[in-house]
Amino acid sequence: MNFKDKIIEATKEIFESMIMVDVTPGEALTEPVSKFKCSLSAMVGFAGFKQGNLAIHASDKVAQGLTGDFLGMEVNEINEDVQDAMGELANMLAGSLKPFISSDGGKVELSLPSVVHGEEYTLTVINKADWILIPFSVSHGEFLVGLELKKQ
């Protein structure tokens, strides 16, 4: 199984078992995305044998909708609940991918999730990294799941 299949499998499992929401994967992007508008990015870092990060990028509307699905309530602003829910989603996704990332035998540790939100922001892409960015569709719109791993 490659990273793309593993990300799709883990994302579908998390959304379907924890949020009871169907997600539909799209084609992996061919160019990295670093600039975001009115969005939220939740990230978990990998350290140790492999270094990099797992990130979920969603527009404010999609992040609010997913949080609402997560908590079973209506959410109309980017508040602590949204940041916490998106961080937890990133944490679970990174945790699901960790055994696959460390399958070469080395130890990999996860950071606590961090969340960036703003009207306009740029995320730095790791220099010399393998990356994959996959869009997923839900009823609220589309979000991206990205994995970056530093080349060894």
Added chain:
Amino acid sequence: MGKSILIIDDSSTMRKIVNRSLRQAGLEFDTVFEAGDGVEALEILANEKPDIILSDINMPNMDGIEFLKKKGADPSIKDIPVVMVTTEGGSEDMVEQSRSLGASGCVKKPFTPDQVNDVLGPLL
């Protein structure tokens, strides 16, 4: 007297998800206590004695392992069963350590209500 549970997780979202999963699994608790880390949990346990504790492992301030150590050293709460919650790729070392410190089981995220019931049900 109704049953009670203490849910320890730094994520308020996860505390709500766990709470919902318990209900969906048919595990009804009359009282649900919530703590954001081990420190808050010990403060609650100074006054309350829940039937079971569900605790995250990775938390700021006091993680699940340190919490288990403190709880195990307190005769008034050491016998309350604790189930740990960790991510699928969570540290196996920490899971093993939690078992050696007396944790009764482990639930891995993402989980379904049935999986929660399988671990907690026999302890109630």
